Amino acid sequence: MKVIHTDICPVCGDSELLPYLSCKDYLTTQEVFDICKCSKCGFALTQDFPSENEIGKYYEASAYVSHSDTHKGIINTLYHLVRKIALKSKAKTVIQYAPKKAGMLLDVGSGTGYFLNKMKSKKWIVTGIEKSEQARLYTKQKFDINCQDSGYLYDIPCQTKDVVTMWHVLEHLERLNSVMDRLYGLLKDDGTVVIALPNKESFDAAHYKKYWAAYDVPRHLWHFSPSDFEHLAKRHHFEIVAVKPMYFDAFYISMLSEKNKGTFFASLAGLAKGSLFFLRTLNNKKRSSSLIYILKKK
Template sequence: MSTNIIHLTTKDYFLTKEEFSLELDTHYDMLVTKPQPKNLDKYYQTSNYISHTDQSTNFFEKIYSLAKKYTLHKKTKLINKFSNNGKTLLDIGCGTGEFLVTAKKENWTIFGVEPNKQAREKAVSKTLNVVENLENLGQQKFNVISLWHVMEHLPDLKNQIKKITNLLAEEGTLIIAVPNFKSNDAIHYKEYWAAYDTPRHLWHFSQNAISELFKEQNFKIIQTLPMKFDSYYVSLLSEKYKNGKQNYFKAIYQGWLSNYKANRTSEYSSLTYVLKRE
Protein backbone atom coordinates (compact mmCIF):
# COMPACT_ATOMS: atom_id res chain seq x y z
CA MET A 1 0.00 0.00 0.00
CA SER A 2 1.30 3.43 -0.87
CA THR A 3 0.24 6.68 0.70
CA ASN A 4 -2.12 7.18 -2.26
CA ILE A 5 -5.04 5.58 -0.41
CA ILE A 6 -8.45 5.90 -2.01
CA HIS A 7 -10.31 3.44 0.19
CA LEU A 8 -9.31 1.25 3.12
CA THR A 9 -11.43 -0.95 5.40
CA THR A 10 -10.40 -1.07 9.04
CA LYS A 11 -11.98 -1.91 12.42
CA ASP A 12 -12.55 -0.57 15.88
CA TYR A 13 -9.92 -2.99 17.19
CA PHE A 14 -9.95 -1.29 20.58
CA LEU A 15 -13.57 -1.80 21.60
CA THR A 16 -16.49 -2.84 19.39
CA LYS A 17 -14.78 -4.65 16.46
CA GLU A 18 -17.12 -2.84 14.04
CA GLU A 19 -15.83 -2.20 10.52
CA PHE A 20 -15.34 1.28 9.09
CA SER A 21 -14.09 2.68 5.80
CA LEU A 22 -11.41 5.30 5.29
CA GLU A 23 -12.06 7.32 2.16
CA LEU A 24 -9.77 9.89 0.61
CA ASP A 25 -10.88 13.52 0.48
CA THR A 26 -8.77 14.62 -2.48
CA HIS A 27 -9.39 18.33 -1.90
CA TYR A 28 -7.79 18.31 1.56
CA ASP A 29 -5.57 15.24 1.12
CA MET A 30 -6.98 13.52 4.20
CA LEU A 31 -8.86 10.32 4.99
CA VAL A 32 -12.41 10.41 6.34
CA THR A 33 -13.95 7.72 8.54
CA LYS A 34 -17.24 6.43 7.15
CA PRO A 35 -19.83 5.97 8.45
CA GLN A 36 -19.43 8.50 11.27
CA PRO A 37 -21.69 7.31 14.12
CA LYS A 38 -24.23 9.81 15.44
CA ASN A 39 -23.69 8.57 18.98
CA LEU A 40 -19.94 8.63 19.50
CA ASP A 41 -20.17 8.55 23.29
CA LYS A 42 -20.51 4.78 23.45
CA TYR A 43 -17.13 4.35 21.75
CA TYR A 44 -15.44 6.10 24.69
CA GLN A 45 -17.37 4.31 27.43
CA THR A 46 -14.59 2.18 28.86
CA SER A 47 -12.21 2.74 31.74
CA ASN A 48 -9.41 1.54 29.44
CA TYR A 49 -9.51 4.61 27.17
CA ILE A 50 -6.06 5.82 28.02
CA SER A 51 -6.38 9.61 27.70
CA HIS A 52 -9.36 9.57 30.07
CA THR A 53 -7.64 7.77 32.92
CA ASP A 54 -4.82 8.39 35.39
CA GLN A 55 -4.24 4.66 35.84
CA SER A 56 -0.80 3.13 35.35
CA THR A 57 -1.39 -0.57 35.89
CA ASN A 58 -0.77 -2.51 32.68
CA PHE A 59 2.20 -2.34 30.30
CA PHE A 60 0.66 0.13 27.86
CA GLU A 61 -0.51 2.45 30.63
CA LYS A 62 2.97 2.46 32.16
CA ILE A 63 4.60 3.21 28.80
CA TYR A 64 2.02 5.93 28.15
CA SER A 65 2.57 7.40 31.62
CA LEU A 66 6.35 7.56 31.18
CA ALA A 67 6.06 9.15 27.75
CA LYS A 68 3.47 11.60 29.07
CA LYS A 69 5.79 12.88 31.80
CA TYR A 70 8.45 13.61 29.20
CA THR A 71 6.05 15.20 26.70
CA LEU A 72 4.43 17.42 29.36
CA HIS A 73 7.80 19.10 29.81
CA LYS A 74 8.23 19.44 26.03
CA LYS A 75 4.72 20.87 25.58
CA THR A 76 5.19 23.46 28.31
CA LYS A 77 8.58 24.45 26.91
CA LEU A 78 6.90 24.96 23.53
CA ILE A 79 4.07 27.19 24.77
CA ASN A 80 6.52 29.27 26.80
CA LYS A 81 8.06 30.39 23.50
CA PHE A 82 4.79 32.14 22.68
CA SER A 83 4.11 33.92 25.97
CA ASN A 84 5.21 37.41 24.89
CA ASN A 85 1.67 38.59 24.18
CA GLY A 86 0.16 37.11 27.35
CA LYS A 87 -0.14 33.83 29.22
CA THR A 88 -3.75 32.67 28.95
CA LEU A 89 -3.90 29.05 27.80
CA LEU A 90 -6.88 27.06 26.56
CA ASP A 91 -6.30 23.31 26.22
CA ILE A 92 -9.11 21.73 24.20
CA GLY A 93 -9.65 18.05 24.96
CA CYS A 94 -7.64 18.43 28.15
CA GLY A 95 -8.37 14.90 29.38
CA THR A 96 -7.60 14.54 33.05
CA GLY A 97 -5.80 17.91 33.18
CA GLU A 98 -2.10 17.08 33.56
CA PHE A 99 -0.96 19.56 30.92
CA LEU A 100 -3.00 22.35 32.50
CA VAL A 101 -1.48 21.63 35.91
CA THR A 102 2.03 21.67 34.43
CA ALA A 103 1.36 24.94 32.58
CA LYS A 104 -0.04 26.53 35.75
CA LYS A 105 3.30 25.87 37.47
CA GLU A 106 4.84 27.98 34.69
CA ASN A 107 2.48 30.86 35.59
CA TRP A 108 -0.04 30.34 32.81
CA THR A 109 -3.67 31.23 33.46
CA ILE A 110 -5.29 27.97 32.47
CA PHE A 111 -8.62 26.92 30.98
CA GLY A 112 -9.68 23.56 29.63
CA VAL A 113 -12.44 21.95 27.60
CA GLU A 114 -13.23 18.26 28.09
CA PRO A 115 -16.51 16.70 26.92
CA ASN A 116 -15.95 13.33 28.61
CA LYS A 117 -17.57 13.45 32.07
CA GLN A 118 -15.19 11.00 33.74
CA ALA A 119 -12.06 12.77 32.51
CA ARG A 120 -13.51 16.24 33.13
CA GLU A 121 -14.28 15.45 36.77
CA LYS A 122 -10.67 14.39 37.28
CA ALA A 123 -9.43 17.59 35.60
CA VAL A 124 -11.76 19.77 37.70
CA SER A 125 -10.40 18.13 40.86
CA LYS A 126 -6.94 19.38 39.86
CA THR A 127 -7.92 22.75 38.38
CA LEU A 128 -11.32 24.42 38.48
CA ASN A 129 -11.31 26.03 35.03
CA VAL A 130 -12.52 23.08 32.93
CA VAL A 131 -15.81 23.14 31.03
CA GLU A 132 -17.72 20.68 28.87
CA ASN A 133 -17.68 22.47 25.51
CA LEU A 134 -16.51 25.58 23.67
CA GLU A 135 -19.87 27.32 24.10
CA ASN A 136 -19.25 27.47 27.87
CA LEU A 137 -16.25 29.78 27.36
CA GLY A 138 -18.18 32.89 26.38
CA GLN A 139 -16.31 35.63 24.50
CA GLN A 140 -12.92 35.28 26.18
CA LYS A 141 -9.81 35.29 23.97
CA PHE A 142 -6.73 33.17 24.63
CA ASN A 143 -3.05 33.75 23.86
CA VAL A 144 -2.38 30.07 23.21
CA ILE A 145 -4.88 27.36 22.28
CA SER A 146 -3.68 23.76 22.18
CA LEU A 147 -5.24 20.55 20.89
CA TRP A 148 -3.04 17.55 21.65
CA HIS A 149 -4.40 14.61 19.62
CA VAL A 150 -7.89 16.09 19.70
CA MET A 151 -8.71 17.49 16.26
CA GLU A 152 -9.09 14.00 14.78
CA HIS A 153 -11.98 13.44 17.25
CA LEU A 154 -14.04 16.54 16.41
CA PRO A 155 -17.37 16.13 14.60
CA ASP A 156 -18.35 18.92 12.21
CA LEU A 157 -14.67 19.65 11.69
CA LYS A 158 -14.71 22.86 9.66
CA ASN A 159 -17.25 24.52 11.95
CA GLN A 160 -15.17 23.50 14.99
CA ILE A 161 -12.03 24.96 13.42
CA LYS A 162 -13.85 28.25 12.88
CA LYS A 163 -15.02 28.34 16.52
CA ILE A 164 -11.53 27.54 17.81
CA THR A 165 -9.76 30.18 15.72
CA ASN A 166 -12.34 32.76 16.81
CA LEU A 167 -11.31 32.15 20.43
CA LEU A 168 -7.69 33.03 19.72
CA ALA A 169 -6.31 36.49 20.52
CA GLU A 170 -5.19 38.51 17.48
CA GLU A 171 -1.48 37.73 17.98
CA GLY A 172 -2.21 34.34 19.52
CA THR A 173 -0.71 30.94 18.73
CA LEU A 174 -2.53 27.74 17.84
CA ILE A 175 -0.82 24.40 18.56
CA ILE A 176 -2.23 21.20 17.08
CA ALA A 177 -0.88 17.64 17.35
CA VAL A 178 -2.38 14.89 15.16
CA PRO A 179 -1.38 11.49 13.72
CA ASN A 180 0.02 11.47 10.20
CA PHE A 181 -1.42 8.81 7.89
CA LYS A 182 1.53 9.28 5.51
CA SER A 183 4.06 8.07 8.10
CA ASN A 184 6.04 4.90 7.52
CA ASP A 185 4.36 3.07 10.41
CA ALA A 186 0.94 3.85 8.88
CA ILE A 187 2.10 2.54 5.51
CA HIS A 188 3.56 -0.59 7.12
CA TYR A 189 0.58 -1.53 9.31
CA LYS A 190 -2.11 -0.56 6.77
CA GLU A 191 -5.61 -1.24 8.19
CA TYR A 192 -4.08 -2.34 11.52
CA TRP A 193 -2.44 1.02 12.19
CA ALA A 194 -3.59 1.87 15.71
CA ALA A 195 -3.68 5.62 15.07
CA TYR A 196 -6.64 5.18 12.71
CA ASP A 197 -8.59 4.31 15.90
CA THR A 198 -11.96 4.31 14.13
CA PRO A 199 -14.53 5.62 14.82
CA ARG A 200 -13.11 7.76 17.63
CA HIS A 201 -10.82 9.29 15.00
CA LEU A 202 -13.10 10.78 12.39
CA TRP A 203 -10.38 12.44 10.28
CA HIS A 204 -6.87 11.35 9.33
CA PHE A 205 -4.59 14.21 8.37
CA SER A 206 -1.62 14.80 6.13
CA GLN A 207 0.58 17.88 6.36
CA ASN A 208 -1.23 19.26 3.31
CA ALA A 209 -4.59 18.80 5.03
CA ILE A 210 -3.64 20.86 8.07
CA SER A 211 -2.26 23.61 5.85
CA GLU A 212 -5.36 23.74 3.63
CA LEU A 213 -7.95 23.52 6.43
CA PHE A 214 -6.45 26.42 8.35
CA LYS A 215 -5.65 28.49 5.29
CA GLU A 216 -9.43 28.90 4.98
CA GLN A 217 -9.36 30.73 8.32
CA ASN A 218 -6.32 32.79 7.29
CA PHE A 219 -3.86 30.82 9.39
CA LYS A 220 -0.47 29.54 8.31
CA ILE A 221 1.87 26.91 9.71
CA ILE A 222 4.98 28.55 11.12
CA GLN A 223 6.59 25.40 12.54
CA THR A 224 6.13 21.62 12.26
CA LEU A 225 7.61 19.41 14.97
CA PRO A 226 7.95 15.60 15.19
CA MET A 227 6.45 13.52 18.00
CA LYS A 228 8.98 10.69 17.93
CA PHE A 229 7.58 8.68 20.85
CA ASP A 230 4.30 8.14 19.00
CA SER A 231 5.74 5.73 16.43
CA TYR A 232 6.80 3.33 19.20
CA TYR A 233 3.54 3.44 21.11
CA VAL A 234 1.43 3.17 17.96
CA SER A 235 3.56 0.28 16.67
CA LEU A 236 3.13 -1.61 19.94
CA LEU A 237 -0.65 -1.38 19.63
CA SER A 238 -0.61 -2.06 15.88
CA GLU A 239 1.33 -5.31 16.36
CA LYS A 240 -1.35 -6.44 18.81
CA TYR A 241 -4.16 -5.55 16.40
CA LYS A 242 -2.43 -7.25 13.48
CA ASN A 243 -1.25 -10.45 15.13
CA GLY A 244 -3.47 -10.79 18.19
CA LYS A 245 -0.42 -10.80 20.47
CA GLN A 246 2.47 -8.62 21.50
CA ASN A 247 5.73 -8.56 19.60
CA TYR A 248 7.75 -5.97 21.47
CA PHE A 249 10.97 -6.30 19.47
CA LYS A 250 9.22 -6.03 16.12
CA ALA A 251 7.16 -3.05 17.30
CA ILE A 252 10.19 -1.21 18.63
CA TYR A 253 12.03 -1.86 15.37
CA GLN A 254 9.11 -0.53 13.32
CA GLY A 255 8.88 2.53 15.56
CA TRP A 256 12.58 3.18 15.11
CA LEU A 257 12.40 2.57 11.35
CA SER A 258 9.50 4.99 10.98
CA ASN A 259 11.47 7.74 12.72
CA TYR A 260 14.61 6.90 10.74
CA LYS A 261 12.79 7.25 7.41
CA ALA A 262 11.06 10.41 8.63
CA ASN A 263 14.46 12.04 9.14
CA ARG A 264 14.50 12.23 5.33
CA THR A 265 10.79 12.58 4.49
CA SER A 266 9.55 14.53 7.56
CA GLU A 267 6.55 12.15 7.64
CA TYR A 268 6.66 11.25 11.34
CA SER A 269 3.96 9.11 12.99
CA SER A 270 2.51 12.23 14.62
CA LEU A 271 3.29 15.88 14.07
CA THR A 272 2.79 19.06 16.07
CA TYR A 273 1.84 22.14 14.06
CA VAL A 274 2.30 25.71 15.31
CA LEU A 275 0.00 28.16 13.50
CA LYS A 276 -0.57 31.91 13.49
CA ARG A 277 -2.79 34.28 11.55
CA GLU A 278 -1.46 35.36 8.18
Protein backbone atom coordinates in the same frame (compact mmCIF):
# COMPACT_ATOMS: atom_id res chain seq x y z
CA MET B 1 -27.93 4.36 15.50
CA LYS B 2 -27.70 7.73 13.80
CA VAL B 3 -24.60 8.03 11.62
CA ILE B 4 -22.99 10.94 9.81
CA HIS B 5 -22.52 10.41 6.09
CA THR B 6 -20.14 12.83 4.40
CA ASP B 7 -20.76 13.75 0.76
CA ILE B 8 -18.39 16.72 0.43
CA CYS B 9 -14.75 16.93 1.48
CA PRO B 10 -14.59 19.32 4.45
CA VAL B 11 -11.13 20.50 3.41
CA CYS B 12 -11.48 21.34 -0.30
CA GLY B 13 -15.22 20.97 -0.98
CA ASP B 14 -14.89 18.34 -3.70
CA SER B 15 -17.69 15.77 -3.95
CA GLU B 16 -15.73 12.71 -5.13
CA LEU B 17 -14.87 10.63 -2.06
CA LEU B 18 -13.35 7.27 -2.99
CA PRO B 19 -12.98 4.08 -0.89
CA TYR B 20 -9.57 3.99 0.77
CA LEU B 21 -9.43 1.50 3.67
CA SER B 22 -11.71 -0.58 5.88
CA CYS B 23 -10.56 -0.57 9.49
CA LYS B 24 -11.78 -2.33 12.62
CA ASP B 25 -12.62 -0.74 15.96
CA TYR B 26 -10.09 -2.76 17.96
CA LEU B 27 -10.76 -0.91 21.22
CA THR B 28 -14.43 -1.58 21.91
CA THR B 29 -16.91 -3.11 19.45
CA GLN B 30 -14.81 -4.83 16.75
CA GLU B 31 -17.06 -3.17 14.13
CA VAL B 32 -15.59 -2.33 10.73
CA PHE B 33 -15.72 1.25 9.42
CA ASP B 34 -14.82 2.52 5.96
CA ILE B 35 -12.35 5.34 5.38
CA CYS B 36 -12.80 7.39 2.21
CA LYS B 37 -10.29 9.65 0.51
CA CYS B 38 -10.92 12.84 -1.45
CA SER B 39 -9.91 12.38 -5.07
CA LYS B 40 -8.90 16.04 -5.33
CA CYS B 41 -6.93 16.92 -2.18
CA GLY B 42 -6.25 13.50 -0.64
CA PHE B 43 -7.88 14.22 2.71
CA ALA B 44 -9.30 11.06 4.33
CA LEU B 45 -12.32 10.63 6.61
CA THR B 46 -14.20 7.93 8.42
CA GLN B 47 -17.46 7.42 6.56
CA ASP B 48 -20.79 6.83 8.34
CA PHE B 49 -19.39 7.48 11.81
CA PRO B 50 -21.72 7.65 14.86
CA SER B 51 -23.22 11.05 15.59
CA GLU B 52 -21.88 13.14 18.45
CA ASN B 53 -24.79 12.10 20.69
CA GLU B 54 -24.19 8.39 20.12
CA ILE B 55 -20.43 7.99 19.83
CA GLY B 56 -19.91 7.89 23.61
CA LYS B 57 -20.04 4.09 23.86
CA TYR B 58 -16.97 3.87 21.64
CA TYR B 59 -14.95 5.66 24.34
CA GLU B 60 -16.14 3.36 27.15
CA ALA B 61 -13.01 1.28 27.57
CA SER B 62 -10.58 1.15 30.48
CA ALA B 63 -7.79 1.06 27.91
CA TYR B 64 -8.74 4.54 26.68
CA VAL B 65 -5.86 6.06 28.60
CA SER B 66 -6.50 9.78 27.97
CA HIS B 67 -9.82 9.48 29.84
CA SER B 68 -9.14 6.77 32.43
CA ASP B 69 -5.45 7.40 33.26
CA THR B 70 -5.06 3.63 33.50
CA HIS B 71 -1.61 2.07 34.04
CA LYS B 72 -2.83 -1.42 33.12
CA GLY B 73 -0.60 -3.26 30.67
CA ILE B 74 2.86 -2.65 29.22
CA ILE B 75 1.68 -0.23 26.55
CA ASN B 76 -0.14 2.06 28.99
CA THR B 77 2.75 1.86 31.48
CA LEU B 78 5.10 3.05 28.74
CA TYR B 79 2.64 5.83 27.89
CA HIS B 80 2.89 7.17 31.43
CA LEU B 81 6.69 6.94 31.52
CA VAL B 82 6.94 8.92 28.30
CA ARG B 83 4.29 11.45 29.33
CA LYS B 84 6.61 13.23 31.78
CA ILE B 85 9.06 13.93 28.97
CA ALA B 86 6.27 14.82 26.56
CA LEU B 87 4.74 17.33 29.01
CA LYS B 88 8.04 19.17 29.24
CA SER B 89 8.31 19.22 25.46
CA LYS B 90 4.73 20.45 25.01
CA ALA B 91 5.19 23.25 27.54
CA LYS B 92 8.46 24.28 25.90
CA THR B 93 6.80 24.41 22.46
CA VAL B 94 3.90 26.50 23.74
CA ILE B 95 6.14 29.00 25.51
CA GLN B 96 8.46 29.25 22.49
CA TYR B 97 5.65 30.34 20.16
CA ALA B 98 3.30 32.10 22.59
CA PRO B 99 2.98 35.90 22.38
CA LYS B 100 3.97 36.18 26.08
CA LYS B 101 5.69 34.13 28.77
CA ALA B 102 2.43 33.56 30.66
CA GLY B 103 -1.12 34.42 29.71
CA MET B 104 -4.54 32.92 29.05
CA LEU B 105 -4.43 29.34 27.78
CA LEU B 106 -7.29 27.12 26.63
CA ASP B 107 -6.71 23.38 26.24
CA VAL B 108 -9.47 21.72 24.21
CA GLY B 109 -9.81 18.02 25.01
CA SER B 110 -7.85 18.28 28.23
CA GLY B 111 -8.27 14.62 29.23
CA THR B 112 -7.11 13.99 32.79
CA GLY B 113 -5.53 17.43 33.14
CA TYR B 114 -1.79 16.80 33.22
CA PHE B 115 -0.96 19.39 30.57
CA LEU B 116 -3.21 21.99 32.23
CA ASN B 117 -1.43 21.39 35.52
CA LYS B 118 1.97 21.71 33.85
CA MET B 119 1.06 25.10 32.38
CA LYS B 120 -0.57 26.22 35.63
CA SER B 121 2.76 25.53 37.37
CA LYS B 122 4.36 27.95 34.90
CA LYS B 123 1.95 30.73 35.94
CA TRP B 124 -0.47 30.44 33.03
CA ILE B 125 -4.17 31.02 33.64
CA VAL B 126 -5.60 27.79 32.30
CA THR B 127 -9.03 26.67 31.11
CA GLY B 128 -9.81 23.12 30.07
CA ILE B 129 -12.60 21.72 27.92
CA GLU B 130 -13.26 18.00 28.20
CA LYS B 131 -16.32 16.01 27.11
CA SER B 132 -15.72 13.09 29.50
CA GLU B 133 -17.27 13.72 32.91
CA GLN B 134 -14.99 11.06 34.39
CA ALA B 135 -11.88 12.89 33.13
CA ARG B 136 -13.21 16.26 34.37
CA LEU B 137 -13.75 14.82 37.86
CA TYR B 138 -10.27 13.30 37.85
CA THR B 139 -8.74 16.67 36.90
CA LYS B 140 -10.60 18.39 39.74
CA GLN B 141 -9.65 15.77 42.32
CA LYS B 142 -5.99 15.45 41.34
CA PHE B 143 -5.09 19.02 40.33
CA ASP B 144 -7.95 21.16 41.68
CA ILE B 145 -8.60 22.45 38.16
CA ASN B 146 -12.17 22.90 36.95
CA CYS B 147 -12.78 21.82 33.35
CA GLN B 148 -15.85 22.60 31.28
CA ASP B 149 -18.03 20.42 29.05
CA SER B 150 -17.58 20.64 25.27
CA GLY B 151 -20.35 23.20 24.75
CA TYR B 152 -18.30 25.78 26.65
CA LEU B 153 -16.14 26.33 23.56
CA TYR B 154 -18.92 28.49 22.12
CA ASP B 155 -19.47 30.44 25.37
CA ILE B 156 -15.96 31.90 25.57
CA PRO B 157 -15.76 35.61 24.66
CA CYS B 158 -13.97 36.39 21.40
CA GLN B 159 -10.30 37.42 21.32
CA THR B 160 -9.60 36.42 24.93
CA LYS B 161 -7.04 33.60 24.59
CA ASP B 162 -3.30 33.96 24.06
CA VAL B 163 -2.87 30.26 23.33
CA VAL B 164 -5.23 27.45 22.37
CA THR B 165 -3.94 23.89 22.40
CA MET B 166 -5.45 20.69 21.01
CA TRP B 167 -3.34 17.61 21.66
CA HIS B 168 -4.75 14.82 19.46
CA VAL B 169 -8.27 16.23 19.68
CA LEU B 170 -9.27 17.83 16.36
CA GLU B 171 -9.49 14.44 14.66
CA HIS B 172 -12.28 13.51 17.13
CA LEU B 173 -14.55 16.51 16.59
CA GLU B 174 -17.59 16.18 14.35
CA ARG B 175 -17.87 19.87 13.36
CA LEU B 176 -14.40 20.29 11.90
CA ASN B 177 -14.82 23.62 10.10
CA SER B 178 -17.01 25.10 12.83
CA VAL B 179 -14.32 24.36 15.40
CA MET B 180 -11.59 25.92 13.26
CA ASP B 181 -13.71 29.06 12.83
CA ARG B 182 -14.27 29.19 16.57
CA LEU B 183 -10.56 28.90 17.34
CA TYR B 184 -9.89 31.86 15.08
CA GLY B 185 -12.60 33.89 16.80
CA LEU B 186 -11.57 33.38 20.40
CA LEU B 187 -7.83 33.85 19.76
CA LYS B 188 -6.22 37.25 20.32
CA ASP B 189 -4.74 38.84 17.19
CA ASP B 190 -1.18 37.89 18.23
CA GLY B 191 -2.23 34.56 19.72
CA THR B 192 -1.07 31.04 18.89
CA VAL B 193 -2.88 27.79 18.18
CA VAL B 194 -1.04 24.52 18.76
CA ILE B 195 -2.62 21.41 17.21
CA ALA B 196 -1.19 17.89 17.34
CA LEU B 197 -2.49 15.32 14.86
CA PRO B 198 -1.69 11.79 13.68
CA ASN B 199 -0.04 11.79 10.27
CA LYS B 200 -1.57 9.42 7.72
CA GLU B 201 1.55 9.85 5.54
CA SER B 202 3.89 8.68 8.29
CA PHE B 203 6.26 5.75 7.86
CA ASP B 204 4.28 3.70 10.40
CA ALA B 205 0.93 4.44 8.70
CA ALA B 206 2.36 3.27 5.36
CA HIS B 207 3.65 0.09 6.98
CA TYR B 208 0.62 -0.92 9.04
CA LYS B 209 -2.13 0.22 6.64
CA LYS B 210 -5.53 -0.93 7.99
CA TYR B 211 -3.94 -2.02 11.28
CA TRP B 212 -2.45 1.42 11.97
CA ALA B 213 -3.66 2.27 15.47
CA ALA B 214 -3.92 6.00 14.76
CA TYR B 215 -6.82 5.44 12.36
CA ASP B 216 -8.67 4.51 15.57
CA VAL B 217 -12.12 4.29 13.97
CA PRO B 218 -14.73 5.47 14.73
CA ARG B 219 -13.23 7.79 17.37
CA HIS B 220 -10.97 9.42 14.78
CA LEU B 221 -13.23 11.02 12.19
CA TRP B 222 -10.62 12.87 10.13
CA HIS B 223 -7.22 11.65 8.92
CA PHE B 224 -4.66 14.30 8.05
CA SER B 225 -1.39 14.61 6.19
CA PRO B 226 0.70 17.80 6.42
CA SER B 227 -0.68 19.06 3.09
CA ASP B 228 -4.26 18.32 4.18
CA PHE B 229 -3.89 20.33 7.32
CA GLU B 230 -2.19 23.20 5.49
CA HIS B 231 -5.23 23.44 3.20
CA LEU B 232 -7.58 23.44 6.19
CA ALA B 233 -5.55 26.09 8.03
CA LYS B 234 -5.52 28.41 5.01
CA ARG B 235 -9.26 27.97 4.57
CA HIS B 236 -9.72 29.38 8.07
CA HIS B 237 -7.22 32.23 7.68
CA PHE B 238 -4.40 30.68 9.66
CA GLU B 239 -0.74 30.52 8.73
CA ILE B 240 1.33 27.51 9.78
CA VAL B 241 4.54 29.00 11.19
CA ALA B 242 6.16 25.72 12.27
CA VAL B 243 5.67 21.95 12.14
CA LYS B 244 7.29 19.76 14.80
CA PRO B 245 7.49 15.96 15.05
CA MET B 246 6.22 13.97 18.03
CA TYR B 247 8.95 11.36 17.99
CA PHE B 248 7.67 9.15 20.80
CA ASP B 249 4.36 8.49 19.06
CA ALA B 250 6.04 6.11 16.62
CA PHE B 251 6.80 3.71 19.47
CA TYR B 252 3.39 3.88 21.13
CA ILE B 253 1.42 3.64 17.88
CA SER B 254 3.59 0.81 16.60
CA MET B 255 3.01 -1.19 19.78
CA LEU B 256 -0.75 -0.71 19.47
CA SER B 257 -0.64 -1.53 15.76
CA GLU B 258 1.19 -4.80 16.40
CA LYS B 259 -1.47 -5.60 19.00
CA ASN B 260 -4.15 -4.92 16.37
CA LYS B 261 -2.43 -7.40 14.06
CA GLY B 262 -2.42 -10.04 16.80
CA THR B 263 1.39 -10.22 16.85
CA PHE B 264 2.95 -12.43 19.51
CA PHE B 265 4.93 -10.20 21.91
CA ALA B 266 3.29 -7.18 20.27
CA SER B 267 4.94 -4.71 22.64
CA LEU B 268 8.46 -5.87 21.81
CA ALA B 269 7.73 -6.02 18.08
CA GLY B 270 6.21 -2.53 18.22
CA LEU B 271 9.21 -1.11 20.07
CA ALA B 272 11.57 -2.60 17.49
CA LYS B 273 9.63 -1.28 14.51
CA GLY B 274 8.95 2.03 16.24
CA SER B 275 12.70 2.43 16.62
CA LEU B 276 13.19 1.98 12.88
CA PHE B 277 10.45 4.49 12.07
CA PHE B 278 11.96 6.94 14.55
CA LEU B 279 15.39 6.69 12.94
CA ARG B 280 13.93 7.23 9.47
CA THR B 281 12.05 10.36 10.59
CA LEU B 282 15.27 11.99 11.77
CA ASN B 283 15.94 12.76 8.09
CA ASN B 284 12.30 13.25 7.12
CA LYS B 285 10.35 14.84 9.96
CA LYS B 286 7.14 15.19 7.94
CA ARG B 287 6.86 11.38 7.87
CA SER B 288 6.64 11.26 11.70
CA SER B 289 3.78 9.33 13.28
CA SER B 290 2.30 12.56 14.68
CA LEU B 291 3.00 16.22 14.02
CA ILE B 292 2.50 19.44 15.97
CA TYR B 293 1.29 22.40 13.90
CA ILE B 294 1.89 25.94 15.18
CA LEU B 295 -0.67 28.39 13.80
CA LYS B 296 -0.95 32.18 13.80
CA LYS B 297 -3.68 34.40 12.42
CA LYS B 298 -2.90 35.76 8.96
